[in-house]
Amino acid sequence: MNDKLRHLDDEQLLLSLYGAAGPEAAHLGSCPECAARLRRLEARRAAWLAAPAPPPNAARLRDQRAAVYAAIGEKRNRPYWRLIQAGALACSVLAAVLLYRPAPAPVETASQPVITDQELFNDVADMMNRETPIAAEPLMALFAPQESQESQQP
Ligand SMILES: [Zn+2]
Numbered sequence: 814m815n816d817k818l819r820h821l822d823d824e825q826l827l828l829s830l831y832g833a834a835g836p837e838a839a840h841l842g843s844c845p846e847c848a849a850r851l852r853r854l855e856a857r858r859a860a861w862l863a864a865p866a867p868p869p870n871a872a873r874l875r876d877q878r879a880a881v882y883a884a885i886g887e888k889r890n891r892p893y894w895r896l897i898q899a900g901a902l903a904c905s906v907l908a909a910v911l912l913y914r915p916a917p918a919p920v921e922t923a924s925q926p927v928i929t930d931q932e933l934f935n936d937v938a939d940m941m942n943r944e945t946p947i948a949a950e951p952l953m954a955l956f957a958p959q960e961s962q963e964s965q966q967p
Pocket of ligand 1: 819820821840844845846847848
């Protein structure tokens with residue numbers, strides 16, 4: 814409701830002028846003031862488009878050309894470290910390309926000892942028959958009485 818009462822700003826009017834207005838352009842249908850502003854803009858645009866383009870100013874073009882040449886000259890006089898940076902980047906890319914090797918395929922390790930089924934069965938049976946797991950033995954040794962440790966040592 815408030816949006817319908819608010820007039821379009823200059824940007825919204827310009828968007829309407831070029832046919833790119835959003836939903837707020839519906840305000841133009843109900844507001845004679847904004848519609849009149851849009852008609853004035855359309856008339857100015859039509860007059861501007863109908864008028865012949867002014868001839869180019871030779872002195873201004875000459876100044877622009879001189880400014881462009883001056884800017885090009887400044888760029889050529891840039892410090893050499895930019896060239897060094899570009900060279901370092903190119904060298905690192907080249908080194909990465911040259912040093913890249915695909916990862917070797919995993920090799921089957923035949924050096925591992927082959928365990929027979931009987932040995933595996935014996936190991937498992939031995940582990941199951943233990944009172945305490947092998948991993949817990951160092952921890953259990955901490956709580957063992959001091960004399961028994963000394964007696965175990967030959
Ligand atoms: Zn309005």
